[in-house]
Amino acid sequence: MSTLLQLNFKPLEYTGNSLRLLDQRLLPTQEVYVECKSADSVIEAIQLMIIRGAPMIGIAGAWACCLASQEIKDLSKLLEKFEQIKAARPTAVNLMKAIERMKNTLESNGISLLEAEAQKITDEDVQMCLSMASHGLTILPNKAEYSFITHCNTGSLATAGLGTALGVLKLLHQQNKKLRVYATETRPYLQGARLTTWELNKCGIPVTLMPDSAAAFLMKTQKIDAVFVGADRIVANGDTANKIGTYALALAARANQIPFYVVAPSTSIDLSLESGKQIEIEQRAKQELIEFNGKLIAPESIDCFNPGFDITPGELITAFITEHGVKTKPNL
Ligand code: MRU
Numbered sequence: 001m002s003t004l005l006q007l008n009f010k011p012l013e014y015t016g017n018s019l020r021l022l023d024q025r026l027l028p029t030q031e032v033y034v035e036c037k038s039a040d041s042v043i044e045a046i047q048l049m050i051i052r053g054a055p056m057i058g059i060a061g062a063w064a065c066c067l068a069s070q071e072i073k074d075l076s077k078l079l080e081k082f083e084q085i086k087a088a089r090p091t092a093v094n095l096m097k098a099i100e101r102m103k104n105t106l107e108s109n110g111i112s113l114l115e116a117e118a119q120k121i122t123d124e125d126v127q128m129c130l131s132m133a134s135h136g137l138t139i140l141p142n143k144a145e146y147s148f149i150t151h152c153n154t155g156s157l158a159t160a161g162l163g164t165a166l167g168v169l170k171l172l173h174q175q176n177k178k179l180r181v182y183a184t185e186t187r188p189y190l191q192g193a194r195l196t197t198w199e200l201n202k203c204g205i206p207v208t209l210m211p212d213s214a215a216a217f218l219m220k221t222q223k224i225d226a227v228f229v230g231a232d233r234i235v236a237n238g239d240t241a242n243k244i245g246t247y248a249l250a251l252a253a254r255a256n257q258i259p260f261y262v263v264a265p266s267t268s269i270d271l272s273l274e275s276g277k278q279i280e281i282e283q284r285a286k287q288e289l290i291e292f293n294g295k296l297i298a299p300e301s302i303d304c305f306n307p308g309f310d311i312t313p314g315e316l317i318t319a320f321i322t323e324h325g326v327k328t329k330p331n332l
Helices: 039-047 054-071 075-086 093-138 165-174 191-203 212-221 246-255
Strands: 012-014 019-022 033-036 145-150 178-184 207-210 226-229 233-235 240-243 260-263 309-312 319-322 325-327
Touching: 012 054, 019 039, 019 054, 033 039, 039 054, 039 075, 054 075, 054 093, 075 093, 093 165, 093 260, 093 319, 093 325, 145 165, 145 212, 165 178, 165 191, 165 226, 165 260, 178 191, 178 212, 191 207, 207 212, 212 246, 226 246, 240 246, 246 260, 246 309
Parallel strands: 145 178, 145 226, 178 207, 226 260, 260 319
Antiparallel strands: 012 019, 019 033, 233 240, 240 309, 319 325
């Protein structure tokens, strides 16, 4: 197995009667694991962002269904719990798709095959990460040195495998290519500062942290080969929901003639929606903006606009890299 997959941390582990999660809220200063012993505690972990990232919350949701089946014996009550798990966060379609799979398994086979299905969802994600990474390498010109921008965290903390956007960069590094990754802080939750720099450090990949607001200036003044981001939901016309700030990066990339790639598994594609306008965008708590490390940094009484995600129009996306290859339209 690839050394990049031999992580010395396990973001998610099912024990048979609990789900052990690396508490991503405490990274990079503390590596603490929390043990979720019920479906409700997994729902809470997803909502509190103990675990996050579109593929990862789908996987956590699938295992939560297994925990629910140990607690609830009545079929209609169990299906109700599945619906609650599915609604834990609204934007990433991976969660909805994973729970639909668990529901279909329950309805056709009863509870006996739920764990096998959750394991299948997890294992498939590992494989999709590997395929996306190798397809991603095919679009890169052969060079001595590369510089990339990435946003949020799309690595092993967000998937069961190498990651999506970060997976491509990790595989390039494994092929002994010289690269530098500019990671945005990803305000306000700081997934880039706290998680991506931590993860790339662990892989030995040179990383430079920058405020989100520095990205356009970096693109204008330095040679940047491409921007690589993940996705929470890609709809039929190519519009893509991803972490807030992605749209601004895509606009800056277009203005500076830099390729902008979305790397995502087919589990992030939702062809039932025609346009990004139909995607529900999670609105996050005002506390994330007015507080920093528990201290007020803005008057408490003010109003805040704090969407967790934005929509990048499909026409700003150079290509979608899925497990099936590199495409200009998000067909499965
Ligand atoms: O709010 P988060 O941290 O769950 O948001 C994560 C992102 O927006 C990621 O870019 C996306 O889920 C892809 S992760 C492979």
